Amino acid sequence: MAKKHAVSFKLNGKAVDVVVEPRELLIHSLREKLQHTGPHIGCETSHCGACTVDLNGMSVKSCTVLTVQCQGAEMLTIEGFEQSGALHALQEGFTQEHGLQCGYCTPGMITRAYRLLKENPSPSEEEIRYWMAGNLCRCTGYQNIVKAVQYAAKKMSSPRT
């Protein structure tokens, strides 16, 4: 068995450590060692985006990232969106606009949309569709996912009351 490595990174703001074989994929470390089962496995080939997490300010598909690559990283998963009992605007948007059905793609979708709105706070429908094209959904036909992202964009850009 290959030598194991200790890897430390920040997961949703908290310092975590894992000990892994060099070949271990980030999605498995998150789900099986760190009990973060929000990101899902849909294809193992980087096509479906169910495993999307935000790594050092970029959306990545954690089924094709090695955990050993994450030393010192800052990572956000779906588990980090709700703050002090308040839903993130995207979580609210997905519910309000019926942007999910079976829920399997939802954590990846929300995490990807988070990065989109960081980079482009008021995207057009075309831009949303383009940015979200790495995340597959089999249930919704995307129309309500677009609306969910628009809902969040609007809410996040309006001045706080």
Added chain:
Amino acid sequence: MAAATDTLERETKLQGLGSSRLRKEDARFIRGRGSYIDDIKLPGMLFGAIVRSPYAHARIKSINKAKALAVPGVVAVLVADDLKPVKLDWMPTLGSDVQAVLADKKVCFQMQEVAMVIAADRYSAADGADAVEVDYEELPAIVDPHMSMAPGAPIIREDIAGKDEVGHGKRTHPNHIFTWEAGDKAGTDAVFASAAVTVKEEILNPRVHPCPLETCGCVASFDKVTGQLTVYITSQAPHLVRTVVAMLSGIPESKIRIIGGDIGGGFGNKVPIYPGYVVAIVASIVTGVPIKWIESRIDNISTTGFARDYHGVGELAADKDGRIKALRFTALADHGAFNSHVSATKLPAGLFSICTGSYDIPKAYCRVDAVYTNKAPGGVAYRCSLRVTEAVYLIERMIDVLAQKLGLDKAEIRRRNFVKADKFPYTTSLGWTIDSGNYQAALEKVLKAVDYDGLRKEQAAKRAKGELMGIGVCTFTEIVGAGPTKVCDILGIGLFDSCDIRVNPTGSAIARLGTMSQGQGHATTYAQIIATELGLSSDEIQIEEGDTDKAPYGAGTWGSRSTPVGGAAAAMAARKIRAKAQKIAAHLLEVGEGDLEWEVDRFKVKGNPAQARTMKEIAMAAHTSNLPDGMEKGLDATEYYDPPNMTFPFGAYVCVVDIDRFTGETKVRRFYALDDCGTRINPMIIEGQIHGGLTEAFAVAFGQAIPFDENGNHLGNSLMDYFLPTAVETPHWETDHTVTPSPHHPIGAKGVAESPHVGGIPCFSNAVVDAFAHLGVTHMDMPHTAFRVWQLCKALGINKR
């Protein structure tokens, strides 16, 4: 006026039938707190990985486990011989055949299950699977179903070579499974012989896969002390799984608990029972610890739950005005190496005989010949009822072929053939009694909405300039809600469904059903049905499904059966409760039952509305001593609902496409879908289901197919090759509806989620073919990829600038 406002306010508060209330299940999913199969982790759990055949047809000469057993972390390697002592080496299928759990002496399709390696985690299990040495002797494979019954064809299933039948009538060849027919053959042939016009077309529904985002898997946990088997599983039909496991294993059904949990999409893929589940169960029985087995995506597309593969021939006979006089449809069905096609026992070709569609066709005959090939078994209903997509695709394509032959408009030919609204209930020439419908009204509404005449004018102008524009029309009738137990059973079990409601003293309730949500939103919509029936808020009605220790027996969720059967059970159980509540209210108000009337959430005394008892008050009273003499305590009811008939949702769709004749690329400019699913429970959820079904129809029409080479090797079984549309390709959907309630359903609902898939696919194909209709093209097989469409443009000589 004030009273009316008050009534309306109370009704709105219930968020019952007809309300677009938000979904109750979302709270956990938007937080990443669903509980899907791969999220289940039990103490001591081991992981199973399957060793699969590289060949489509081969003898297994030997299997050597030694190297695998030496891999660190590997605990056991199971092969067919290890399953024999517990008699689990073969299992019954849902199609009356048997299937090898692990290949016994030979493999019959590529990626067939040969061994399972049990190890400490998924990495060591995969290492172990790589180290199992299997020696094969390759045999010639049959890939084309047209070759299956050729003289001298290699025999695929030696295990049943001597058997005259495999559950569905006499076989005529070792690779023959069954021949099924319906209708009046001689009468139909006679009409064809003398008809003014006949048309004929070969029409393929290619092999595709439902491909839900979550693959299949299970965690099996056998407790050697208690003899209790618990299986967490991706199943759309947990009770059927429990019964099959009991039949297979000999474990009393009372000691088997099947738990569905959250399911990441099913679309038919998660109805059958797969070898992986069975081996995981055996492994848990053998090792005494829980075993997890999870498919990879490639395993999923390659081995579990393909759909379609119907090689059809459609024929229509008509008079010169385009009135259809007879229909003759046949199909050669490729069922792969084992007949694990999900079908009701008496309906081996499913509901294919709905192929007369929305039309009044006096004579009809259809026939399906099913054969074995060296491909994965299955034949699941991909977002449709059993073989309904295949049937609807044939009739909706053929009526267009007939229109082109006669030079008739494609909307007009439908008008001329519709079953008229005043003819319902209407019995088709193939024997189905369609309970309700209003087809022409639906079509006219859609034609007006899209300005159909304007579109045809635009198309004529574009054609004059050499441009390709197509208008697809589809007016489909579905058959869903299996079903009446006199017609529908699986393994002898009738396809009724069930609901058990318990009302708590404080007026909240829990309802458990035999169906199984995979994203349809049952926790919301069932609560809405019960809310309206009982006058309790849907927020306070908890829905549970999928745990066989808790839910009453039911056949699960597939074939759009949840609303037609489960929803009916919910309404009927609630009505039993309301009937008891009325007796209690009469007792409390000291009046006769007949003096009371129901209003939203209470029984009130007729003519004295101030005298009333709300359901909440009655719920409390039901748990006290203040009840009518002899009445049992509590406010519970269970209903096992056996529907008197199927339900028949219908719709009218129009699709507009623009095709680039230089590249073959098709742009869906517009898609307008009008669906009639009867009474609408939650319009928001209905619209979501329509969007999803249309998107899956788009996927099938424009890209999905599972290709093989001549040796039976897969040529596309990962998401690199298998088309799942992204947000970029997916068109914008416009939805509309009419409401024609089902007369026999307690709330008039019919089911909706499959209609857009069933109606969408022919609508897309009709649009693409229509773009070429003026060039003499009558049919193009799916998928309409740019390359295939460009090949046609090239053949027609229109691809040059």
